[in-house]
Amino acid sequence: MSATPSGTAEQAVLVTEVGLRDGLQSIARTMSTAAKLQWLDTVYGAGVRSMEVASYVPPRLLPQMADADAVVERALQLPGLTVTVLVPNAKGAERALAAGAHRIVAPLSVSEAHSQANVRRSRDAMVDTLREICALRDASGKPARIIGGLSTAFGCTLQGEVPIADVVEYASRALQAGADTVALADTTGLATPALVDATLQAVRAAVGERCNAVHFHDTRGMALANTLVALRHGIREFDASLGGIGGCPHAPGASGNVAAEDLVFMLESMGLSTGIDVRALIDARSVITDALPGESLFGSIARAGVPSYYRAACADVANISGAAAAMESV
Amino acid sequence: MSATPSGTAEQAVLVTEVGLRDGLQSIARTMSTAAKLQWLDTVYGAGVRSMEVASYVPPRLLPQMADADAVVERALQLPGLTVTVLVPNAKGAERALAAGAHRIVAPLSVSEAHSQANVRRSRDAMVDTLREICALRDASGKPARIIGGLSTAFGCTLQGEVPIADVVEYASRALQAGADTVALADTTGLATPALVDATLQAVRAAVGERCNAVHFHDTRGMALANTLVALRHGIREFDASLGGIGGCPHAPGASGNVAAEDLVFMLESMGLSTGIDVRALIDARSVITDALPGESLFGSIARAGVPSYYRAACADVANISGAAAAMESV
Numbered sequence A, B: 001m002s003a004t005p006s007g008t009a010e011q012a013v014l015v016t017e018v019g020l021r022d023g024l025q026s027i028a029r030t031m032s033t034a035a036k037l038q039w040l041d042t043v044y045g046a047g048v049r050s051m052e053v054a055s056y057v058p059p060r061l062l063p064q065m066a067d068a069d070a071v072v073e074r075a076l077q078l079p080g081l082t083v084t085v086l087v088p089n090a091k092g093a094e095r096a097l098a099a100g101a102h103r104i105v106a107p108l109s110v111s112e113a114h115s116q117a118n119v120r121r122s123r124d125a126m127v128d129t130l131r132e133i134c135a136l137r138d139a140s141g142k143p144a145r146i147i148g149g150l151s152t153a154f155g156c157t158l159q160g161e162v163p164i165a166d167v168v169e170y171a172s173r174a175l176q177a178g179a180d181t182v183a184l185a186d187t188t189g190l191a192t193p194a195l196v197d198a199t200l201q202a203v204r205a206a207v208g209e210r211c212n213a214v215h216f217h218d219t220r221g222m223a224l225a226n227t228l229v230a231l232r233h234g235i236r237e238f239d240a241s242l243g244g245i246g247g248c249p250h251a252p253g254a255s256g257n258v259a260a261e262d263l264v265f266m267l268e269s270m271g272l273s274t275g276i277d278v279r280a281l282i283d284a285r286s287v288i289t290d291a292l293p294g295e296s297l298f299g300s301i302a303r304a305g306v307p308s309y310y311r312a313a314c315a316d317v318a319n320i321s322g323a324a325a326a327m328e329s330v
Helices: A019-026 A033-044 A068-077 A092-101 A112-119 A125-138 A164-176 A193-208 A223-232 A260-269 A276-286 A286-291 A312-327 B019-026 B033-045 B068-076 B090-101 B111-120 B123-140 B166-177 B193-212 B223-230 B260-269 B278-282 B286-291 B311-330
Strands: A012-019 A049-054 A082-086 A103-109 A146-150 A181-185 A211-215 A237-240 B014-017 B052-053 B082-086 B102-110 B144-153 B182-183 B211-215 B237-240
Touching: A012 A260, A019 A033, A019 A049, A019 A082, A019 B090, A019 B223, A033 A068, A033 A276, A033 A286, A068 A082, A068 A092, A082 A092, A092 A125, A103 A112, A103 A164, A112 A125, A125 A146, A125 A164, A146 A164, A164 A181, A164 A193, A181 A193, A181 A237, A193 A211, A193 A223, A193 B014, A193 B068, A193 B260, A211 A223, A223 A260, A223 B123, A223 B223, A237 A260, A260 A276, A260 B193, A260 B211, A276 A286, B014 B068, B014 B260, B019 B052, B019 B082, B033 B052, B033 B068, B033 B144, B033 B278, B033 B286, B052 B068, B068 B082, B068 B090, B082 B090, B090 B102, B102 B111, B102 B123, B102 B166, B111 B123, B111 B144, B123 B144, B123 B166, B144 B166, B166 B182, B166 B193, B182 B193, B182 B237, B193 B211, B193 B223, B223 B260, B237 B260, B260 B278, B278 B286
Parallel strands: A012 A049, A012 A237, A049 A082, A082 A103, A103 A146, A146 A181, A181 A211, A211 A237, B014 B052, B014 B237, B052 B082, B082 B102, B102 B144, B144 B182, B182 B211, B211 B237
Antiparallel strands: none
């Protein structure tokens, strides 16, 4: 487990808003490009500086992502925004590199059953694909960072339990194949605090700080509790989606990605700096409901409201215990 | 901060199901006595061995609790069930003692504004009431334990911030007045992990293990994260309500008490023993929906489902990291 942070700079936490990719690809309706660009601008205006904005997948498979180039192009115009795309194969990587995306997530299911169901390829074949993507990046001369996105790292609805040893193995293999870092994804919302603890303990022991990010779903209400555990292991990068969109297809009505608003509220309340204005982020939810009327949004803080004295309270808590102490406590 | 537990016996956590009291008193409709008795039996059947079952308040103020005697009588017939009631004044205490309740919660708002709004009396007057209740208990010769229930211990929607120094002061005064223990209640769902950390740090430093319980609301989705922090401070007693009923009147549609099903799922997944079968508890929700059709229930695990391999996974995690290690991590 890494040391708790101290000093100002290290109290920053990176929240990557992934709704344009992981949220919209789970929704049958296709959001217009204009609405996606408004989403980008609005969320950026709330202070978000890292977004996963599209998948480079064949439009016949995922028509929701057919405008990936246009969305990436606009995202790259927003100063200081780190632009991430998801890429499942070499062809997608070529498009992402040509577009100039800053970061590429290459997914790799730790569950063999999920890998077959999701991409019709084995885990091992996906390691080869990741190697190919990394080689393309190297040959391109582009500085894009490649993230091995380890899906189903905390359990799989198809396979059941996913052994921690498998997570360690595929994290190591993703890095050996050329990924700069790996992220652990709770694709099906099965992570629990003790499982996150045991998994991060093992993976960080094996690969250290190159496992630096997590992607939690809130399907079973555990995302924020799991976040506390991840913080304690030194993780400082978290995915979340506006309005918590991105439902799990295996649990109708259940939420998927943790709502960015809830995550930001909790992190800021701990004295950790996300750079994001939670009230503006809550307002940004209207981008989704305006463009996709009737779509279910999730998250508690938007419903219950930000306490009127939120900022003052955060400052007080930070004064009392300090972010480092708060981290130590979680 | 108290030591983390080790050994089998100390890995037990007490979940007190408070829906019959804190849940039903927030709902305008009155549940029939027959349905309440079914609730008792069903939740008991799921393994719950601690329940807060009624308030002894004037029926004209809270008609939902007019049958408190009948409910307490039945609850006391269930072998091994610890029966708790809420009592705001001496008259209620006399009824509770006559009925033979095992535990009496005497509420005491840390926020002066909440105290005035809720019971039209000052905090200091409520300390006097608590002293009176304790004297009645002592004079009765009954073994009932008295819990000072510190409302708005983590913030107040009327007053705003509640200083931690006030929580420490009123915890100490409640104990000096004769309470056996004190519980900290997040009455308005304003607690956050760092605030829970700082508050428990201060209160436990002042009164030690006599502050042994928390009552978290999930209004802003923080209840489970806050629970992890409380566990780390050595707290082993948690309130929760079936179906998460008990909404906050200040946030329509927002949930109140953390759903007992979610809390039990998380605790058991950490290898902590609650004695409660989470699947049976989920089934028990139908007691509420049958008796109060259309009533909103809350909680994630009932909606998303318990993973099929839940038990095995829990055992695995317990083997890998042990409950003590899991606790250390949160």
